[in-house]
Amino acid sequence: MIDLTVIWASIIGFAIIAYVVMDGFDLGIGILFPFFKVGKDRDTAMNSIAPVWDGNETWLVMGVGGLLAAFPLAYAIILPALYAPMIAMLLGLVFRGVAFEFRWRDPAHRELWDRAFTLGSFIATFAQGIALGALLQGITIEGRSYAGGWWEWLSPFSILTGFGLVVGYALLGACWLNWKTEGALQRQAVTYAGRLGISLLLMIGLISLATLTLEAQYYLRWLSYPGVLATAIVPIATIAVTFLFYRSLRQTKDAQPFFWALALFGLCLIGLGISIWPNVIPARVTIWEAAAPHRSQVFMLIGASIMVPIIVAYTAWSYWVFRGKVGHDGYH
Structure with a gap:
């Protein structure tokens, strides 16, 4: 028998992954923007995302809308718990746009406007990371309603996940510019990517260790025997991918x-799935x-x-049309 609930969970998961993949790098460029030389370098960085940045946010709308439609109880609990970071995220995206x-x-x-672009990108990213951290650390529920306070989302763990996502998106932005630009800006992007890769690996380690202390479920999922024989694949794969990442940087791949x-x-999303599946609100609601x-x-x-399929098709088409590098003249 087909389980529609699992299908809808997969659709929403796909939308979240698509958003992280597509909007992550252009938010990352906004975070890195103050470090680019005023003039052609900033214009080139902006032009590298100009054809696609607004379409990338389609997946955020789909993910949130899908949560409301397919899992209304989760939406009714999560939104009141995360009003502050969600409003901050939306304001950041507005300022940025x-x-x-x-x-x-x-x-x-x-x-x-350049400062507003950077500030909006940072706030939107940081708020997303805080929301993720607040969800992982647990939401207070009584019956079928949120029962926590206004500041429950704010904790050292949620702040850590906020900065972790800022580092991660900045890494994606640097790698995107390495791919899409040339000359001095590309070399600068490679330098930043190398530094941010180490920073992200440290953040992943810190957040992973801190997560194990939040709920007994997380600890058991990752470290209980014999499950640990399977979950150990994730950190091993992370180390392997990090090695391949730095090798590709050294080989000056685009x-x-x-x-x-x-x-x-x-791999981080796989780890998140291992920790919380099949809950939509970790350790609270399936x-x-x-x-x-x-x-x-x-x-x-x-x-x-x-x-x-229509969204996937027009997104793929737009990326195909604007493939290739962006020159200092602003054209692909």
């Missing part, structure tokens, strides 16, 4: 470092407890089966 457009149309205040960096993110009625899932799946 406005700055992206106005820096070209208002050159007299370009420095102001695209490979970006995809190896994505592989690191993929996907089946939070799921919408069967008929609602069937109805929404019909729409998703039409729209998701």
